[in-house]
Amino acid sequence: MTIQKTKTAKQRWLDEVYGPAVKRRPERKSRFSTLSDDPVDPLYTADDLEGFDPDRDLGFPGEFPYTRGVQPSMHRGRLWTMRQFAGFGSAEDSNERFHYLMTQGVTGLSVAFDMPTLMGRDSDDPLSRGEVGREGVAVDSLRDMEILFDRIPLDQVTTSMTINGPASIVWAMYLANAEKRGIPLDRLGGTIQNDCLKEYIAQREWIVPVKPAMAVVVDTFRYGSREVPRWNTISISGYHIREAGATALQELAFTLIDGLEYVKWGVEAGLDVDDFVPHLSFFFDVHSDFFEEIAKFRAARRIWAREIERRYHPRNERTLLLRTHAQTAGVSLTAQQPYNNVVRVTLQALAAVLGGTQSLHTNSLDETYALPTKEAVTLALRTQQVIAHESGVADTIDPLAGSYYLEHLTQRMEEGFARYLAEIEKFGGMVEAVERGYPQREIIESAFHFQQQVDEGEKVIVGINKYATEREPPIPTLAIDPEVERKQVERLAETRRTRDKARWKRALDELREAAKTGDELMPRFLECARAYASVGEQVAVLKDVYGVYHDPGYF
Amino acid sequence: MAKAGLDGHDRGVKVVARALRDAGMEVIYTGVHQTPEQVVETALQEDADAIGVSLLSGAHNYIFPRIAELMKEKGMDDVLLFGGGIIPEADVAGLAKVGVERVFQPGASLEEITTYVKEAVPRRRGVPS
Numbered sequence: 001m002t003i004q005k006t007k008t009a010k011q012r013w014l015d016e017v018y019g020p021a022v023k024r025r026p027e028r029k030s031r032f033s034t035l036s037d038d039p040v041d042p043l044y045t046a047d048d049l050e051g052f053d054p055d056r057d058l059g060f061p062g063e064f065p066y067t068r069g070v071q072p073s074m075h076r077g078r079l080w081t082m083r084q085f086a087g088f089g090s091a092e093d094s095n096e097r098f099h100y101l102m103t104q105g106v107t108g109l110s111v112a113f114d115m116p117t118l119m120g121r122d123s124d125d126p127l128s129r130g131e132v133g134r135e136g137v138a139v140d141s142l143r144d145m146e147i148l149f150d151r152i153p154l155d156q157v158t159t160s161m162t163i164n165g166p167a168s169i170v171w172a173m174y175l176a177n178a179e180k181r182g183i184p185l186d187r188l189g190g191t192i193q194n195d196c197l198k199e200y201i202a203q204r205e206w207i208v209p210v211k212p213a214m215a216v217v218v219d220t221f222r223y224g225s226r227e228v229p230r231w232n233t234i235s236i237s238g239y240h241i242r243e244a245g246a247t248a249l250q251e252l253a254f255t256l257i258d259g260l261e262y263v264k265w266g267v268e269a270g271l272d273v274d275d276f277v278p279h280l281s282f283f284f285d286v287h288s289d290f291f292e293e294i295a296k297f298r299a300a301r302r303i304w305a306r307e308i309e310r311r312y313h314p315r316n317e318r319t320l321l322l323r324t325h326a327q328t329a330g331v332s333l334t335a336q337q338p339y340n341n342v343v344r345v346t347l348q349a350l351a352a353v354l355g356g357t358q359s360l361h362t363n364s365l366d367e368t369y370a371l372p373t374k375e376a377v378t379l380a381l382r383t384q385q386v387i388a389h390e391s392g393v394a395d396t397i398d399p400l401a402g403s404y405y406l407e408h409l410t411q412r413m414e415e416g417f418a419r420y421l422a423e424i425e426k427f428g429g430m431v432e433a434v435e436r437g438y439p440q441r442e443i444i445e446s447a448f449h450f451q452q453q454v455d456e457g458e459k460v461i462v463g464i465n466k467y468a469t470e471r472e473p474p475i476p477t478l479a480i481d482p483e484v485e486r487k488q489v490e491r492l493a494e495t496r497r498t499r500d501k502a503r504w505k506r507a508l509d510e511l512r513e514a515a516k517t518g519d520e521l522m523p524r525f526l527e528c529a530r531a532y533a534s535v536g537e538q539v540a541v542l543k544d545v546y547g548v549y550h551d552p553g554y555f
Numbered sequence: 556m557a558k559a560g561l562d563g564h565d566r567g568v569k570v571v572a573r574a575l576r577d578a579g580m581e582v583i584y585t586g587v588h589q590t591p592e593q594v595v596e597t598a599l600q601e602d603a604d605a606i607g608v609s610l611l612s613g614a615h616n617y618i619f620p621r622i623a624e625l626m627k628e629k630g631m632d633d634v635l636l637f638g639g640g641i642i643p644e645a646d647v648a649g650l651a652k653v654g655v656e657r658v659f660q661p662g663a664s665l666e667e668i669t670t671y672v673k674e675a676v677p678r679r680r681g682v683p684s
Contacts, residue, residue, distance in 0.1 A: 115562060115612055116561060127560070128561070130560065130613075130614035130617025130618060131560060131561055131613070135612055203563055204563025243566070335661040335662060336661075336662050368641060369641065369643055370643070447566050447570050448570050448574075451574075451665055454664075455666060464662045474644070477643065551586030551588065552586065553587075554569075555568075555569040555573055555576075555584050
């Protein structure tokens with residue numbers, strides 16, 4: 001049937017069947033929309049896919065434009081990496097959790113650092129008071145890194161480290177630890193998040209102003225592709241953008257445009273796209289609107305491949321691949337009726353798998369209260385294992401392809417991306433747009449709009465604005481021993497007392513010199529790590545040389 | 556409205572700031588990463604009627620008491636202190652004791668918060684609302 005024929009036939013159905021039925025019995029709502037508030041029609045047919053060419057727009061798995069997946073056999077060949085983000089309290093506590101997770105079938109480690117570490121502050125910094133070991137593990141120096149990865153075979157696991165401003169510094173500690181244990185750097189695999197742009201856009205864990213931060217990131221691209229070739233030197237993240245209130249489209253667009261900005265900076269710094277772009281990975285949120293999320297992942301791969309091809313014509317096919325980690329949406333979890341969260345996480349995880357993710361973290365049901373308990377984390381992991389082994393969705397590739405609705409949404413994501421790209425190019429690129437607060441303001445608008453919809457009952461959250469109940473009995477939660485902070489401060493003091501002072505001073509001086517002259521930084525961070533310089537001491541040098549960033553506080 | 560400590564989760568505080576502004580109040584937002592001293596100093600300088608602090612980092616048992624203490628030192632007895640974020644029920648009573656009049660937990664609606672501020676500020680000042 002041609003599109004015109006479908007159009008006529010659909011119109012007939014709308015006029016003669018659907019219309020009268022709705023007139024007799026009105027629908028549940030006067031307007032249906034996705035979680036991101038994009039309108040949803042009652043029915044999608046071929047005429048909603050105008051211009052859609054399956055050969056061109058879908059292709060085959062492992063082939064351009066990778067809409068159907070980046071690997072030829074996708075989850076049939078190897079399941080996604082089940083990577084549970086963990087870290088709390090002391091390095092010893094977190095090390096024990098890692099060992100536990102590995103016995104339970106986790107296939108990749110993922111480190112959550114505490115707020116002081118993420119902000120590049122030592123545990124004894126006045127601003128760290130009350131926050132040491134609370135939201136993740138405290139790492140001040142190589143000493144903590146040694147304990148954190150004690151008895152973990154660094155050449156056999158891959159490790160993801162969620163850290164941004166001080167990413168190079170903490171990565172250097174990981175590398176120095178491997179070096180001490182005699183493991184060659186080219187045997188190490190993992191990811192550092194290292195995505196400074198989304199810090200200014202959404203997560204707020206910045207250290208220095210935007211442009212010097214970009215230069216520090218590009219420095220890791222250079223070092224990584226040369227010395228640690230199995231490492232992803234960045235995880236370009238939509239997760240935090242989405243959690244801050246962005247729509248699915250904004251998450252997709254800002255993340256990919258961030259990615260294009262990193263590539264541009266790398267190329268301008270003289271790097272070859274085929275050397276460093278294959279080491280850029282992505283990280284998306286997976287929220288509750290099932291089809292919208294699947295479409296987002298599919299569109300992301302297609303857009304990335306097309307944009308990189310169009311701009312750089314790479315020789316290496318891997319340069320075109322958008323490989324991604326996904327995490328279920330923390331922001332969708334509710335403190336009320338917390339067991340409902342298990343169901344939300346299941347649906348979101350299913351969407352990530354159907355979207356073709358390479359790795360997945362499932363949130364635990366108790367995370368609106370605190371970091372998860374061991375039992376809650378285990379249930380979250382089992383959720384992935386049930387999807388993987390019992391549901392059958394991992395047994396064929398991209399099974400929802402060809403759905404009128406899904407393909408329509410995928411196309412709509414791509415069109416929406418083009419609009420945002422044009423908007424941000426008007427600023428001269430993402431760095432400039434961020435400096436002017438453009439994505440920040442777009443996100444606040446969406447966050448506020450969504451909250452209004454919830455308050456008005458237009459968007460339903462079960463257990464909150466519908467089916468709410470009186471207080472339920474409390475669920476068990478994880479408490480952090482307040483002793484952790486005191487012990488951590490003591491350990492840092494001991495490290496400061498016992499390290500080789502001359503080597504430590506030389507290392508920091510050399511770092512300062514390199515930062516000033518624009519020389520390579522990673523070798524200096526590595527020497528600082530070996531000399532047991534603390535995160536805070538190294539960050540202080542960067543702030544001295546590059547200045548600090550202040551929150552413009554848009555709202 | 557303030558974010559204190561290293562916590563950068565500012566979606567909630569911005570949405571609330573926006574709602575209070577839309578409800579006709581003058582709202583100053585400090586931005587993230589403020590020390591308790593900076594928060595209180597800003598409130599003094601701006602002659603604020605209320606300080607609302609958002610905390611999702613688990614540092615509430617240190618930061619709220621410190622802000623309350625500084626407010627007392629500065630004689631800000633008629634200034635309302637309230638908060639919101641990820642704050643376990645078990646901690647709410649302790650915070651009330653040090654002067655955090657109300658804590659909004661996840662799921663609170665914007666209307667609840669604006670209604671509360673409209674009622675509590677004049678009450679605090681001893682003015683009939």
